Amino acid sequence: MAAGGGIDPIHQFHIAPIVELKPFGIDLSFTNTSLWMVIVLAVVSAIMIYGSSQRSVVPGRLQSLAEMAYEFVAATMTGVMGKEGLKFFPFVFSLFMFVLASNLLGLLPGSFTVTSQIIVTAALALLVISIVVIYGIVKHGTHFFGLFVPSGVPGWLLPFMVLIEAVSFLSRPVSLSLRLFGNMLAGHIALKVFGGFVVVLLGSGAVFNYAIAPLPLLLAVALTALEVLVAVLQAYVFAILTCVYLNDALHPGH
Amino acid sequence: MPVRSSGFARQGWLLAVGSFATLVAGAAQAAEQKHGLSGEKASFPPFDPAHFASNLFWLAITFAALYWLMSKVALPRLGSIMEERAETIGRDLDQATEMQAKAEDMAQAYEKALAEARKNAQGIAQAARETGAKASDAQRHATEAELAAKMAQAEATIATTKTKAMGNVRDLGSDIAAAIVTKLTGQAPSASEASAAVDQALTRG
Numbered sequence: 001m002a003a004g005g006g007i008d009p010i011h012q013f014h015i016a017p018i019v020e021l022k023p024f025g026i027d028l029s030f031t032n033t034s035l036w037m038v039i040v041l042a043v044v045s046a047i048m049i050y051g052s053s054q055r056s057v058v059p060g061r062l063q064s065l066a067e068m069a070y071e072f073v074a075a076t077m078t079g080v081m082g083k084e085g086l087k088f089f090p091f092v093f094s095l096f097m098f099v100l101a102s103n104l105l106g107l108l109p110g111s112f113t114v115t116s117q118i119i120v121t122a123a124l125a126l127l128v129i130s131i132v133v134i135y136g137i138v139k140h141g142t143h144f145f146g147l148f149v150p151s152g153v154p155g156w157l158l159p160f161m162v163l164i165e166a167v168s169f170l171s172r173p174v175s176l177s178l179r180l181f182g183n184m185l186a187g188h189i190a191l192k193v194f195g196g197f198v199v200v201l202l203g204s205g206a207v208f209n210y211a212i213a214p215l216p217l218l219l220a221v222a223l224t225a226l227e228v229l230v231a232v233l234q235a236y237v238f239a240i241l242t243c244v245y246l247n248d249a250l251h252p253g254h
Numbered sequence: 255m256p257v258r259s260s261g262f263a264r265q266g267w268l269l270a271v272g273s274f275a276t277l278v279a280g281a282a283q284a285a286e287q288k289h290g291l292s293g294e295k296a297s298f299p300p301f302d303p304a305h306f307a308s309n310l311f312w313l314a315i316t317f318a319a320l321y322w323l324m325s326k327v328a329l330p331r332l333g334s335i336m337e338e339r340a341e342t343i344g345r346d347l348d349q350a351t352e353m354q355a356k357a358e359d360m361a362q363a364y365e366k367a368l369a370e371a372r373k374n375a376q377g378i379a380q381a382a383r384e385t386g387a388k389a390s391d392a393q394r395h396a397t398e399a400e401l402a403a404k405m406a407q408a409e410a411t412i413a414t415t416k417t418k419a420m421g422n423v424r425d426l427g428s429d430i431a432a433a434i435v436t437k438l439t440g441q442a443p444s445a446s447e448a449s450a451a452v453d454q455a456l457t458r459g
Contacts, residue, residue: 028308034308034312037312049323056335057342070333091325094317097324123314124313
């Protein structure tokens with residue numbers, strides 16, 4: 001944790017292999033990221049599968065939680081895409097729960113935030129966009145590219161509009177992945193920096209520093225609350241943007 | 255609201271596997287190049303391509319497992335639980351409305367029975383009143399007839415007594431007339447003459 005006498009706020013993102021695994025010269029080691037992915041999988045599965053195992057008509061606590069997640073995602077999806085969009089329900093639900101659980105578990109002290117790895121968020125965003133493109137082309141053929149041609153635009157303006165639409169479409173996976181990654185990374189760095197201040201101030205030996213040490217601590221507490229909000233909000237944003245993009249695949253006409 | 259998975263999910267699997275394989279291979283290549291360029295300076299971990307392949311690989315495994323568990327186990331089960339609940343609630347509500355309708359019917363039947371009973375009671379009371387009135391009327395008539403008979407009898411008695419008395423008065427009158435005539439004339443009239451004279455006097459008035 002301490003690097004050169006100070007606190008290294010980047011250390012928490014360091015990836016360390018737990019089990020070395022290198023088939024065909026590719027490093028596929030089971031790392032701490034992998035471990036926390038498995039923990040995320042286990043937690044979500046525990047809530048959703050163990051929680052619903054009672055199959056009670058009057059739900060218990062865990063089943064209520066599972067049902068709440070189910071209905072929340074289903075309501076969000078029907079709100080954005082209509083009933084038709086529910087064919088993507090398992091995908092969006094898995095995505096939402098995976099991101100949500102990663103974000104929230106990452107806030108536990110000593111844990112690792114899976115979504116603070118840009119490769120993870122980028123892979124999820126690319127998965128979403130790939131599904132949008134492939135589903136759109138399979139379902140609507142060339143009509144899908146009507147997405148890039150806004151209606152009611154004068155002919156001379158059309159090339160520019162198509163260019164702008166194309167750029168906006170291509171920037172979607174970038175913004176989708178960077179938004180989540182940036183929020184998680186920045187939040188954790190800020191938390192670590194303020195936490196580090198407390199340690200540095202207490203370790204300095206000066207009485208004045210002892211006196212002001214609680215201030216960054218209070219800030220860290222407030223930031224933790226904010227981070228919980230951000231964790232939930234970013235998972236929701238990720239899910240709802242996925243719905244918006246999938247809606248384009250369902251209804252490509254502007 | 256229950257949600258069904260679609261045929262597109264199968265295509266989605268292929269897509270996911272394909273894209274992840276491509277990404278893993280690309281990341282591994284990038285890691286090779288990175289190692290070739292420099293090794294000593296530790297880069298910012300999230301941007302270090304050395305871990306991209308491993309992260310992608312395990313993300314693919316865990317996310318695929320999560321997707322499979324959710325779409326095959328958790329979500330259909332939750333969907334069926336909620337459907338069952340909606341059905342149960344609907345059935346209970348139906349039953350409740352049925353019961354209510356039944357209760358209302360019973361209340362109506364009760365009201366009807368009550369009204370009928372009231373009407374019957376009124377009829378019975380009316381009949382009783384009528385028979386009572388008839389009986390008392392009959393009694394009154396009988397008594398009146400009896401009384402009238404008695405009165406008629408009494409009147410008859412009075413009449414006979416009166417005629418008898420009148421007869422006595424005439425006899426007495428003729429006797430007295432005979433006596434007076436005897437005293438005045440010294441000659442006794444015959445009984446028939448005396449009675450004729452009395453009758454004459456009586457009719458004269």
